[in-house]
Amino acid sequence: MNDIAPVPVSFHVRRPWADGGRLLVPRSSTMAIEKNAPAIELINVSRRFLSPTGKSLTALRDFTMTVERGEFVAVVGPTGCGKSTTLNLVTGLASPSAGEVRVMGAPVTGIDPRIGFVFQSDALFPWRTVIENVMAGPLFRGRAKPDAAAAARDWLARVGLSRFEQHYPHQLSGGMRKRVALAQTFINGPEILLMDEPFSALDVQTRVLMHEELLRLWSEAKASVVFVTHDLEEAIALADKVYVLTAGPATVKSVYTIDLPRPRVVADIRYEQSFINYSRTIWADLKEEVETSYARAAA
Numbered sequence: 001m002n003d004i005a006p007v008p009v010s011f012h013v014r015r016p017w018a019d020g021g022r023l024l025v026p027r028s029s030t031m032a033i034e035k036n037a038p039a040i041e042l043i044n045v046s047r048r049f050l051s052p053t054g055k056s057l058t059a060l061r062d063f064t065m066t067v068e069r070g071e072f073v074a075v076v077g078p079t080g081c082g083k084s085t086t087l088n089l090v091t092g093l094a095s096p097s098a099g100e101v102r103v104m105g106a107p108v109t110g111i112d113p114r115i116g117f118v119f120q121s122d123a124l125f126p127w128r129t130v131i132e133n134v135m136a137g138p139l140f141r142g143r144a145k146p147d148a149a150a151a152a153r154d155w156l157a158r159v160g161l162s163r164f165e166q167h168y169p170h171q172l173s174g175g176m177r178k179r180v181a182l183a184q185t186f187i188n189g190p191e192i193l194l195m196d197e198p199f200s201a202l203d204v205q206t207r208v209l210m211h212e213e214l215l216r217l218w219s220e221a222k223a224s225v226v227f228v229t230h231d232l233e234e235a236i237a238l239a240d241k242v243y244v245l246t247a248g249p250a251t252v253k254s255v256y257t258i259d260l261p262r263p264r265v266v267a268d269i270r271y272e273q274s275f276i277n278y279s280r281t282i283w284a285d286l287k288e289e290v291e292t293s294y295a296r297a298a299a
């Protein structure tokens, strides 16, 4: 059921650029495509930071992770262990201190337009309507306005928001804003989707609806996904593989292959015995790291 792989990894991406954190400016050197290479590879990566007091802090150590094309990988680990730092390395916003990060077989040397993001906080432009938010990506990439508007309408229909295209973000519920964010991301046809606790601010029922929505969009788009979450059940319900990270510096403690059939009905799957078994086994593993992390914080 699971293969334990004592290896290290992690990331950090906080929507730093103009297009709500989703659009990335191409760098030709990252565009090489190796046909059969995995979507993402982190190979013995370490990442160090300088703390405010000038001390060196190792966020990731000997971190190794492979995400195959079309694979859905979830990453869980104690708070502050280095999950976001791992994502940042994949985007090219941060460079490894040691080791190698590859996207589609080529070393990451800058920001890559094939990568899309969804974050915990809303990354919508508050002064733009829903349709203007969704159109922003295609316009930024040079598509003509009528064309971008047609594509945005299509995506708004897919996420059930056609009636809200002229609303502003503040006029929507949290779940609706997330749907806009998904449309805004998927409209760019990302080959890789990095998601950093995207649904953690939503209530439980809305989260489950968003899980269903995400799995549907993902299965249509065939993108490779890295989904960072604190919620183990969310990780198991969505992913093909769950990576458990150690308390910082993050290394890969274990990798679990989630052999639950697809398509999955997220609302129901958590009551199945096999789901409960995964949950119990992985939590036992994760709990040790969470306890270590708390003990350190208390000390």
Ligand SMILES: Nc1ncnc2c1ncn2[C@@H]1O[C@H](COP(=O)(O)OP(=O)(O)OP(=O)(O)O)[C@@H](O)[C@H]1O
Pocket (backbone or CB within 6 Å): 010, 011, 012, 049, 050, 051, 057, 058, 059, 077, 078, 079, 080, 081, 082, 083, 084, 085, 086, 248
């Ligand atoms: N730019 C930076 N400069 C200094 N330290 C940093 C920087 N970015 C991250 N860190 C440190 O690296 C470690 C890992 O941070 P990171 O945000 O990746 O963890 P995380 O697992 O995503 O956290 P959380 O679960 O709370 O979201 C933390 O100790 C953090 O303080």
